[in-house]
Amino acid sequence: MAKRNRAWELNFRSYNTKDIQGTLGALLGMASEHARVMRQFPRLREVEAQHMATQDIARRMTIRGLSVVQSERTALQRLVKTRLTKATRAFQAVAGDILPTQTERVAKLLYETLGAEPPHYTKGSEQLKVDGVVLLSEHPDWVGPRGEEVGGSEESIEESSEERPQGSTDAAALAVLVDDQNPTVRAVAEALLRCRAQQKLLSTYITPLLGKLRVHPSWRNTGAVTGRWSCSSPNLMNQPDEMRIMYSARPGYVLVSRDYSQLEMRETAYFTSCAWLLGALNEKDAHTKLACELYGIGASELTKDRRDLWKCYWYARTYGAGVDKRLSMIQNFQHDDGTYPFKSITRQEIMAFDARLAKFAPELEVWNRRLFAQVEKDGFYESTLSGRVHWFNNGMDYTRVVNNPNQEGAAAVINAAMVRLDGRLRKTFPKDFKDDLQTPFVLQIHDELVAEAPERNAERYSLIMKEEMEREVVVAGRRVVFPTDVKINESWAKV
Numbered sequence: 489m490a491k492r493n494r495a496w497e498l499n500f501r502s503y504n505t506k507d508i509q510g511t512l513g514a515l516l517g518m519a520s521e522h523a524r525v526m527r528q529f530p531r532l533r534e535v536e537a538q539h540m541a542t543q544d545i546a547r548r549m550t551i552r553g554l555s556v557v558q559s560e561r562t563a564l565q566r567l568v569k570t571r572l573t574k575a576t577r578a579f580q581a582v583a584g585d586i587l588p589t590q591t592e593r594v595a596k597l598l599y600e601t602l603g604a605e606p607p608h609y610t611k612g613s614e615q616l617k618v619d620g621v622v623l624l625s626e627h628p629d630w631v632g633p634r635g636e637e638v639g640g641s642e643e644s645i646e647e648s649s650e651e652r653p654q655g656s657t658d659a660a661a662l663a664v665l666v667d668d669q670n671p672t673v674r675a676v677a678e679a680l681l682r683c684r685a686q687q688k689l690l691s692t693y694i695t696p697l698l699g700k701l702r703v704h705p706s707w708r709n710t711g712a713v714t715g716r717w718s719c720s721s722p723n724l725m726n727q728p729d730e731m732r733i734m735y736s737a738r739p740g741y742v743l744v745s746r747d748y749s750q751l752e753m754r755e756t757a758y759f760t761s762c763a764w765l766l767g768a769l770n771e772k773d774a775h776t777k778l779a780c781e782l783y784g785i786g787a788s789e790l791t792k793d794r795r796d797l798w799k800c801y802w803y804a805r806t807y808g809a810g811v812d813k814r815l816s817m818i819q820n821f822q823h824d825d826g827t828y829p830f831k832s833i834t835r836q837e838i839m840a841f842d843a844r845l846a847k848f849a850p851e852l853e854v855w856n857r858r859l860f861a862q863v864e865k866d867g868f869y870e871s872t873l874s875g876r877v878h879w880f881n882n883g884m885d886y887t888r889v890v891n892n893p894n895q896e897g898a899a900a901v902i903n904a905a906m907v908r909l910d911g912r913l914r915k916t917f918p919k920d921f922k923d924d925l926q927t928p929f930v931l932q933i934h935d936e937l938v939a940e941a942p943e944r945n946a947e948r949y950s951l952i953m954k955e956e957m958e959r960e961v962v963v964a965g966r967r968v969v970f971p972t973d974v975k976i977n978e979s980w981a982k983v
Contacts, residue, residue, distance in 0.1 A: 531875025538874075539709065541907045546707040546717070548927035552940070553704040554724070554735050554980075556697050561734045565694045572686035579679035582672060588683040591657050597676065598665065599655040604673045606655025607664040659684070663820055663828050678827070685826030693731045696722060703735075707932070714892060715876055715899030717932050725933050728824050733981040737930075742946050745983035746953045746972045747936040750774050751901065752894045754970060756806055758963040759893055760855040764848045775799055782844050793829050796821070800830065801841050808856070808890030814838055856890050863889045873963065874900030897963070898935060901970060905957040906937060912952060917945055931980075938983065950974050 526532055579588050586593045598604045655661070657680070665677035697703070703722060711718025719725045724735075737743045753774060757765035764781075768774040779798035780790055800821050804814040815838050818830045846853060863869050868879045869892050878892055906929065913928045914921050920928070920942055928949070931938035937957065941949040957972050975983040 525877075529870065529875065529877050531870075532877065535874060535876050538903055538907060541910075542709040542717075542903050545906060545910050545927055545929065546709050548925055549707045549929050549932070550704050551925055552927060552930060553702045554930045554940075555702050555738045556700045557734055557736050557979075558697075558699075558701070560736075561694060561697050564731070564734060565690065568686055568689050568694060572683065572690065575679065575682040575686055579676070579683050582675040582679060588680055588687070592654070594657050594676075594680065595655050598657065598673060602670055602673050602676070604655075604665060604668055604670060607661045608656050609653040610656045659822075660820070663822075663831060666828060667831055681826040681828075683826075685822075685824065689728070689731065693722070693727065694734070697734060702738075709903070712895070712899075713878060714895035715874060715903060716895060716934075717899075724931060729981070730824060733979060735980040737940050737978050740943060741940050742943050742976055742978050743930070743938050743980060743983045744941050744946055744949045744953065745931075745936060745938045745975045746950070746957050747975075748898075748902065748957070749971045749973055751898050751935045751970055752806060753802075754968075755894050755897045755963065756852070758966050758968060759897075760849075760851045761964070762849045762851040762855075775802070778802070781848065782841070797830055797833075801838070805842075805845065805852075806891075806894060808887035810887070811835060811838055811842070813887070859893065860884070860886060860889050869893070869896075871896040871900060873897040873961065874903075876900070901961065902932070902935060902937065902957075905959070906932065908956045908959075909937070909939075909953060912956060913939070913949065916948075916952065917942075920945065938980075946976050950976060 576588060580586070583594070583597060586597060588594070599606050659681070662677045662681050665673055666681070668674050668677070703724075705722055705724050706720045708718045708720075709715075717725070727735075750769075753765065754769055756762070757769060765774075765778075768777045771777045775798065776787060776790060776795060779795050780787055782798060783790070783794065797818065800818045801814065804817045809817060812835070815833070815835050818833055818838070820828065821830050822828055859869075863880060864884050867881070868877050869889065870877050871893065874896055876896055878896065880889070910927055910929070914926075928939040928941065929937060930940045937953065939949055939953065954972060954974065958969050960967050960969050962968075977983050
């Protein structure tokens with residue numbers, strides 16, 4: 489027995505020794521690789537330092553949190569419930585006694601009673617739709633949208649008939665059905681979308697705040713490889729404008745917001761040296777000027793929907809999306825009421841936009857192709873603004889390559905400003921911060937920074953934020969300043 493225990497002890501020590509050796513070897517290898525990469529890209533040390541600094545700010549923002557106004561939450565809940573009741577009645581006016589939450593009955597109404605063609609099928613059906621035909625994964629034979637035979641043996645079709653694929657009623661499917669030729673199908677899809685939009689406001693944004701006086705969302709500076717932030721529990725970066733009225737500064741304080749004006753568009757103009765874009769940057773509203781020129785109309789003729797359409801197209805184009813992806817993004821643009829204003833736009837219209845844009849801004853495509861060729865050659869992209877390196881080890885992707893400079897550049901600008909401001913504001917107003925666990929910031933929404941300041945110091949906070957956020961930076965050899973817009977108010981809805 490003693491010999492066996494001794495043998496086991498020796499084996500255990502041997503295993504531990506090998507485990508420690510393996511771990512040390514891996515760590516040494518990682519350290520060696522880290523040193524090599526740092527030698528190749530010396531600015532990564534700046535990236536590392538900034539990452540640690542913003543990580544600390546994110547932690548302190550979570551601790552600080554943001555106040556919730558329960559009276560506004562209650563009023564908003566009452567309003568949305570009223571709208572939901574109205575939307576449900578409108579839905580039942582065309583769907584009978586079916587409730588919007590009864591998805592199986594809704595699917596049966598749309599695809600069996602009304603005979604609509606399912607845009608796609610539920611994931612549980614485990615099938616693939618190709619050219620209007622569905623292939624069930626559990627059976628290698630083809631069946632049509634109603635389960636009819638279009639190939640394969642009779643035996644396999646009979647087996648699959650017990651588990652017929654069910655047409656989906658998710659948002660993507662309904663977005664297609666709102667353009668169905670059958671007016672009743674259109675009416676059901678539109679009414680259901682409105683019901684779900686109101687229900688989502690209740691379940692996602694309003695109900696979770698019940699009884700809370702302050703929320704402490706989880707802020708992360710690692711939300712994306714580009715350096716962009718993310719937020720959860722709740723996600724304050726994705727709050728509909730209408731929902732922001734539930735949040736405010738604490739008593740005696742106000743929210744000071746500084747928002748970069750069209751940051752990504754300005755970056756694109758400087759990166760590409762596009763004369764058309766550069767000429768629009770001096771305008772009060774660059775998007776309005778560019779949209780009017782692209783449409784060939786005056787500012788008085790530009791409707792909100794047409795301006796929104798231009799912005800959807802522009803950002804999809806800036807992110808490197810292909811024609812079909814751009815079409816999908818624009819068609820699926822959704823208003824807060826659940827409607828899709830651009831559902832009827834066609835691929836030909838997108839290509840017409842492309843042709844007009846190429847006429848006004850030929851530099852864009854030239855720069856994109858040159859960038860892609862360089863990244864394809866090197867295998868990585870190094871941000872000129874931040875020094876962050878993005879490797880493309882899993883293959884080249886045009887969209888990811890073209891999207892990187894703008895996203896990484898914007899993140900670099902706001903993150904650097906945030907680090908400077910955190911230190912300067914705490915040093916300038918030491919009485920506003922009790923300890924090192926506090927930060928002036930309560931929100932970072934893409935290109936916007938929001939600080940919570942004592943009312944007596946709000947204007948001084950704003951001026952310091954302007955100075956630090958509008959510091960001169962070098963972009964593609966140009967010394968430029970990215971301007972900001974300021975708003976100060978107790979309520980988040982008004983900043």
